[in-house]
Amino acid sequence: MIAETGHFALVLALAVAIVQASVPLAGARRGKMAWMAVAGPATILQFLFIAISFAALTHGYITSDFSLMNVASNSHTEKPLLYKIAGVWGNHEGSLLLWVTILALFGMAVTMFGRNLPPGLKARALAVQAMISIGFLLFLLLTSNPFVRVDPPPFDGNGLNPMLQDPGLALHPPMLYLGYVGFSMAFSFAIAALLEGRVDAAWARWVRPWTLAAWVLLTGGIVLGSWWAYYTLGWGGWWYWDPVENASFMPWLVGTALLHSAIVVEKRDALKSWTILLAIITFGFSLLGTFLVRSGVLTSVHAFATDPARGVFILLLLVVAVGGSLALYAARAPSMKLGGLFSPLSREGSLLFNNVLMSTGAATVLLGTLYPLISDAFDLGKISVGPPFFNSVFLPLMVPMVLVMALAPMMSWKRGDLGGVLGRLKIVAVISVLVAAATWQLQGGSAGPWWSAAGLGLAAWLGLGTLADLADRIRLFQAPVQAPFRAFALPRSTWGMMVAHFGLAVFIVGLTASSAWTTEKVQTQKIGETISIAGYQVTLKGIEQVPGPNYIARRGTFEIARNGTVIAEMYPEKRAYRNPPRPITTAAIRSGITGDLYVVIGDPDGKEGGEAGYVTRLYFNPCIPWLWAGGLLLMLGGLISLADRRHRIGAPARASRSSAA
Structure with missing residues (x-):
């Protein structure tokens, strides 16, 4: 019954979103305050219904209700409670429900904290926000319903991908989605300004805090994700230009440009058309990331869905949202006044220069991410675009940007x-x-x-x-x-x-x-053997089997010495999860201001007795903290x-x- 309530709440939320998308917009066009006032209660009601739905799915995970196909596919009774809750958004349907929940939350936040907004602009912005909600609610209900029942229900579930059973991954997706979806408010304000035909300094002051909040949250999501990859994947790296990593990095780059461009609009009443375009592109990149993760065109630990029908639906949503907004921009932007003029050698000129570099950098990342897919689609052969391309093309673009960053504020x-x-x-x-x-x-x-x-x-x-x-x-x-x-x-x-x-x-x-x-050593290490790396002496003292809540771990004990003095012990693990059965490496890391000592234990070499050894990988990563x-x-700068x-x-x-x- 609780699951059916959650499903019905989604249907009610869709009905409310349709009202919110139409009535306030018509009221703003006709100047009817009563119609525009509908937007406020509608955002609260829509959030309430979606929150009920999200709570119903969470209840299914906590209670291990395996009559729900989503719970049976992504949870297990042995999972710790934290990862049962994290399992709610650790899959396609649940993550999409989290997405629309955050979307409704931002709309309600504008209602509650935007009392000083002009009624027309506020009504139009909330109507545009509701249009986005309609698209995603339809996506949920038609192709990705999280409340589908399975009959007969299985005795137990399939479990969650062990790589996602980590505190960092419990927090990373919600924070990332808060950033992704937060840019929808900048998009909604931009479309509302185009509909209203007015972009001025006051508009920039209203849009900047929402953009800044989204930017801070997206920054936090990216940092959490790279930190998780660093200590969980066991290869000592924190960024690999994975296509889904790129999908979060592109809106961050353009969102950073949007933040700085909005400053020019506020201070000098210039770059108005450019700022509107950046708002559209930033949210467009957020939608593109959603498409890449859920379309099945990518194979990644980050990817959720492999159903092409879902990919077609969200691609259609992407085309309608971005294509329609760009068409509106093409029709309305030429009528905007240019605003204040400025010399290229000025603060405005410096900010515009960095805007162009960040946008070009985002376009470069986009090209490197999509080119293998395009090549494969047109039968041009399978190619791989990896770190060498991005490092050699993207990083040089950032050098002049950093040089100008020290000059621009002065x-x-x-x-x-x-x-x-x-x-x-x-x-x-x-x-x-x-x-x-x-x-x-x-x-x-x-x-x-x-x-x-x-x-x-x-x-x-x-x-x-x-x-x-x-x-x-x-x-x-x-x-x-x-x-x-x-x-x-x-x-x-x-x-x-x-x-x-x-x-x-x-x-x-x-x-x-x-x-x-970075210094790296990979070897077969026997118990009692010492390996030196970056001034440290690392001795394998022993191996033991350690039971976990839903895994068995092979834990190594390493003694760390420097100049003959023991300074620490480290305990890396190789875990074997039961449901689903999969091995996971967990590194042991000793951090300091000069760098990290990073220790990984691998498989035994197959020998017996005193000759037995284990594959170990030792890294010293200087200054990585x-x-x-x-x-x-x-993030702190954004919060201040x-x-x-x-x-x-x-x-x-x-x-x-x-x-x-």
Whole structure:
């Protein structure tokens, strides 16, 4: 009965979404406030019905209701409770239900927190949001119903993919979807602005917080996913340019460009058409990622569905949503006023330059991701596009972007003084060159990769340039006594920008060092044997069988010493899950500020007695914790900016009477 209630709630949510998509839109066109006011209660009601449906499916997983085909296919009685709950979205139907739940949540959030929005814009935006909901609810009900019964029900379920039974994967999809779906609000505001025929600074102030929230959440989802891949997959890497990884990275790139472009609209009333286009493309990439994961065209641990009928449905949804919005854009964008003019050497010009580079980078990733599929579809032969292509094409595009990131915040609006900015950064430039030269020398010149010196020099340029911008804003060296007061008075959005930019510099350090100087040793190691790596002595002390809740693990005990002194013990595992039967490697990692010692235990070599050994893989990944620290700083910068009053309600804080006096 609970499952049928969840199914019926989805049907009711679809009916509410149809009303929300039509009545407020007609009211905005005719100027009828009562019709426009329908949008608010409709968003709340739609979220309520979808939440009931999501709760019903979750109840089925918690209680192991194997009469539901979805539960029987993706759960098992032996699974820990956390992974039973995570199993709700660890499959195609459940993840799609999570998607529409988050979609309804964002619509309700606009109703609750967007009271200062103009009624016409708000009604149109919520109507567009409801149109997206209609498409996904139809997709759920017609092709991906999570409440299909199986008769007779099996005694037990098939279980969840063991690779997904991990705390990181329990949190990664919801956060990723919050980012994906969050960009739908920027899309809805963009389409509403096109329908209304007005894009101005006020519109940019309304759309920026929703875009910023989605960007922070998507950043968190990507960071969590790369961290999971690093410690779970057992190969010491954190990014492999997997097509589904790329599907989350592309909207992040274009969403970052959208954030910066909206700043220009707000401050200078320029780049309005470009900003609308970025909002459309960003959500288009989110839909493309949904298509790739669910169409069956990709084989990946991230992919859910393999049914071509589902792929055709969501491809049709993608074509209608993106094609229709681009057609509307083509019809309405030429009528928009150009807004403020600016010199190429200005803050606007710098932001536009970086916008173009990030958009080009996203197009490059798109080409590399889809080209093998296109080649296969047209019988041009099977090809593989992997890390060498992306590293050689995408990364060089990002170098000029990072160079400009240190300059742009110090440039003036409308017309900047490039010579003056470079003069203020001359010490930063000298230190950056010295960092690059020292890196080149310490790695033995051409004995190491040349780009490692360039990478650390680039990180120094951005990080020190950000600090120089802060010092300039608070006049640290001109009036040091008043500097703390000026720092306290800086807007939170400015602090957020600087924290995020500094976080990217930290990330570049981790990316460069871990890519250039990782040490790896793979061998058959006997019990009692010691292997040296990066100044550590790693001794295999023993192997034992350890039972888990739904697996049996072969656990290795490794003693870690440095300069003859024991400093730690590490316990990697090789797990054999029962349902479904599958082996999984779990690495042991010892993190420090200089890098990670990464230990993996493999299979026995088949010998017996004192000659028996086990395949072990040892890595030392220098500065890789800097990657996660950089990602967290990016998120922190976004959250600080989101806390700015102007982003939340579109107005600065009122001055107190005493300060006014």
